[in-house]
Amino acid sequence: MLIHRTLLDGALCDLRVEEGRITALSAAPLTPLPGEEVLRGGLVSPPLAEPHVHLDAALLGEQAPNLSGTLREGIANWARLREALTEQDVLDRARRTLAMYRRWGCLRVRTHVDTGSELAVRALLALREEVRAQGVQLQVVAFPQEGILRAPGRREAWERAVELGCDAVGAIPHFERCTEEGWETVRLAFALAEKYDRLVDLHCDETDDPGSRNLEVACVETLKRGWAGRVIAGHCTSLHSQENPYAAKVIELVTHSGVQIVCNPLDNVVLQGRYDSYPKRRGLTRVDQLWAAGASVGFGHDSVMDPWYALGTANLVDAAYMAVHVCQLTSQEQMVRAVRTLWTDNHRCFGGQPSIVEGAATPLLWWEVADEVELLRTRPEPRVVG
Ligand code: FE2
Numbered sequence: 001m002l003i004h005r006t007l008l009d010g011a012l013c014d015l016r017v018e019e020g021r022i023t024a025l026s027a028a029p030l031t032p033l034p035g036e037e038v039l040r041g042g043l044v045s046p047p048l049a050e051p052h053v054h055l056d057a058a059l060l061g062e063q064a065p066n067l068s069g070t071l072r073e074g075i076a077n078w079a080r081l082r083e084a085l086t087e088q089d090v091l092d093r094a095r096r097t098l099a100m101y102r103r104w105g106c107l108r109v110r111t112h113v114d115t116g117s118e119l120a121v122r123a124l125l126a127l128r129e130e131v132r133a134q135g136v137q138l139q140v141v142a143f144p145q146e147g148i149l150r151a152p153g154r155r156e157a158w159e160r161a162v163e164l165g166c167d168a169v170g171a172i173p174h175f176e177r178c179t180e181e182g183w184e185t186v187r188l189a190f191a192l193a194e195k196y197d198r199l200v201d202l203h204c205d206e207t208d209d210p211g212s213r214n215l216e217v218a219c220v221e222t223l224k225r226g227w228a229g230r231v232i233a234g235h236c237t238s239l240h241s242q243e244n245p246y247a248a249k250v251i252e253l254v255t256h257s258g259v260q261i262v263c264n265p266l267d268n269v270v271l272q273g274r275y276d277s278y279p280k281r282r283g284l285t286r287v288d289q290l291w292a293a294g295a296s297v298g299f300g301h302d303s304v305m306d307p308w309y310a311l312g313t314a315n316l317v318d319a320a321y322m323a324v325h326v327c328q329l330t331s332q333e334q335m336v337r338a339v340r341t342l343w344t345d346n347h348r349c350f351g352g353q354p355s356i357v358e359g360a361a362t363p364l365l366w367w368e369v370a371d372e373v374e375l376l377r378t379r380p381e382p383r384v385v386g
Pocket of ligand 1: 052053054112203234302
């Protein structure tokens with residue numbers, strides 16, 4: 001196949017793809033070979049990557065409507081549904097959700113799994129192997145949805161999930177009983193990751209409470225171990241509500257430590273601000289300031305029709321689109337960066353973005369759009385090439 005006069009990183013080029021490899025990449029036009037399929041124009045990119053979703057809860061939203069719209073009700077509703085899970089049900093819903101991701105060009109997915117269900121942990125670890133053969137890379141984070149210190153047995157179940165083979169250690173420090181126990185949770189998560197040589201991926205400060213200050217502890221633990229690139233702090237919405245001098249200090253720590261922030265715009269724009277009257281806070285983390293400071297920020301979809309967020313398509317461009325609106329990232333440069341995040345920073349937890357260079361293996365995506373801004377505006381289905 002020849003992709004003729006297409007846009008790659010803002011420059012026009014021609015690409016030839018043969019038998020799963022890019023065999024030619026040229027700034028000058030290439031001549032089609034006899035019988036070769038030719039795609040004209042558009043934009044090419046690596047496949048997309050999803051840094052944050054919950055496949056164990058996906059597609060269950062209708063069974064547990066979130067009437068208050070709060071994170072806490074979502075957690076309570078999920079805890080009831082969790083009791084009735086079967087391995088087959090978890091696998092079916094996860095497979096269907098991954099199929100949705102593939103349709104939208106996403107071939108790497110990091111899922112959190114609630115360690116309150118060992119059945120779900122085992123199901124998603126098995127699925128990780130199953131989908132590898134289909135060209136999908138799945139990572140599983142051991143996520144203790146209701147915390148590890150609030151009730152007996154939770155810490156043990158969380159450790160067991162890591163022992164079973166989860167790729168990363170999760171935590172939810174802002175949901176623990178008190179500030180100190182939240183900080184202790186962060187430290188325990190790092191210690192567990194060190195013991196089993198795993199990555200760290202925290203649900204961190206997903207609250208409008210400016211007193212929720214777990215991100216700075218995560219940064220310090222990362223700095224102490226020199227774990228730049230190994231740690232994700234997801235949500236970080238308290239940063240939205242904190243005083244500017246404190247936020248400036250923490251953002252500097254984030255950049256210095258190499259912790260990646262994953263913003264989940266679709267969920268957080270509806271979950272945050274629920275205790276406000278008017279004005280209501282938008283509640284997303286400070287993407288513009290993190291970018292300006294040189295931090296790495298990913299965009300996650302987080303929920304696909306689950307007890308926290310009844311909508312969701314598994315199209316990551318929707319997450320970028322929401323972030324652009326709610327975080328007011330509407331300069332040309334910011335919109336382009338928001339879209340490119342899906343195939344650049346979003347790959348960080350998988351070892352970095354795939355390169356589009358001569359000799360590289362495909363697949364790649366071909367989008368029938370004029371540029372990144374049109375991609376964002378129209379959110380089309382890409383063609384997966386190779
Ligand atoms: Fe999440």
